[in-house]
Amino acid sequence: MPKLAANITMMFNELPFLARIQASAQAGFKAVEFLFPYDFDAQDIAAELKRHGLKNVLFNTPPGDWDAGERGIAALPGRSDEFRAGVAQAIAYAQALGTPNIHAMAGLLPAGADVDQCRATFIDNLEYAARQCAAHQINVLIEPINQRDMPGYFLSLQDQAHAIRQAVNQPNLKVQMDFYHAQIMEGDIAMTFRKFQPHVGHIQIAGVPERHEPDTGEVNYAYLFQLLDELGYDGWVGCEYRPAHGTVPGLGWMPKLLDPKK
Numbered sequence: 001m002p003k004l005a006a007n008i009t010m011m012f013n014e015l016p017f018l019a020r021i022q023a024s025a026q027a028g029f030k031a032v033e034f035l036f037p038y039d040f041d042a043q044d045i046a047a048e049l050k051r052h053g054l055k056n057v058l059f060n061t062p063p064g065d066w067d068a069g070e071r072g073i074a075a076l077p078g079r080s081d082e083f084r085a086g087v088a089q090a091i092a093y094a095q096a097l098g099t100p101n102i103h104a105m106a107g108l109l110p111a112g113a114d115v116d117q118c119r120a121t122f123i124d125n126l127e128y129a130a131r132q133c134a135a136h137q138i139n140v141l142i143e144p145i146n147q148r149d150m151p152g153y154f155l156s157l158q159d160q161a162h163a164i165r166q167a168v169n170q171p172n173l174k175v176q177m178d179f180y181h182a183q184i185m186e187g188d189i190a191m192t193f194r195k196f197q198p199h200v201g202h203i204q205i206a207g208v209p210e211r212h213e214p215d216t217g218e219v220n221y222a223y224l225f226q227l228l229d230e231l232g233y234d235g236w237v238g239c240e241y242r243p244a245h246g247t248v249p250g251l252g253w254m255p256k257l258l259d260p261k262k
Contacts, residue, residue, distance in 0.1 A: 001259070002225050002237040006024040006239055042092065058238060074121075075119070075125070107153070108150070138172070158196060162175060165199060176200075177193065190223070205240070206242075214257065225257055
């Protein structure tokens with residue numbers, strides 16, 4: 001049975017951020033993930049996690065100026081000092097929260113960018129991040145994101161991500177495989193996961209195409225959950241979807257997909 005983590009950036013938005021941790025526990029989740037923790041004191045988040053017996057399994061490095069439209073800086077030439085400072089900040093939060101995985105967002109390609117230069121920058125920054133994180137037993141993740149939701153994002157295909165992983169050649173660099181993004185960009189989720197499973201550090205799910213609950217849309221998550229069990233995947237599955245009509249009313253998918261025999 002897959003281990004599910006609530007993505008409390010998208011889920012439980014009816015509540016303030018810290019209150020979403022308690023709501024996740026009450027809904028039956030054993031872990032949470034979120035995009036960014038940096039607007040909150042790490043000790044406040046850690047206290048809520050401890051109070052409700054939850055793990056934090058993933059968050060992102062600082063993304064640059066998110067409000068201005070930036071979506072990461074790891075592949076942007078000229079931003080390496082800023083990226084490295086962000087890695088240090090992320091490690092400090094991960095240590096406080098006991099977080100095993102940090103996602104380094106690549107960023108949007110600038111107009112007229114030299115793609116080869118961006119790739120080289122990404123590899124150099126990931127090598128640095130992986131070395132820094134390895135000292136604290138933290139994995140660095142990279143995630144292909146679909147071009148419909150995030151046009152111009154540097155990383156969008158599984159093969160591309162794993163080629164970069166191989167170029168970096170650090171054992172704690174893994175790929176975050178979001179089945180929602182993978183289905184939109186290339187499909188063939190099951191066979192792609194089989195191919196790359198040893199190097200997949202985290203999975204995320206959502207219904208396709210609307211990004212609502214995973215029991216809606218074109219992806220057969222009951223089949224994919226059985227596949228994860230069959231292949232012995234022991235990582236977390238992040239529920240990164242937008243509830244269609246409120247978080248709690250939409251959670252009926254969980255028992256249906258986790259135990260389809262019921």
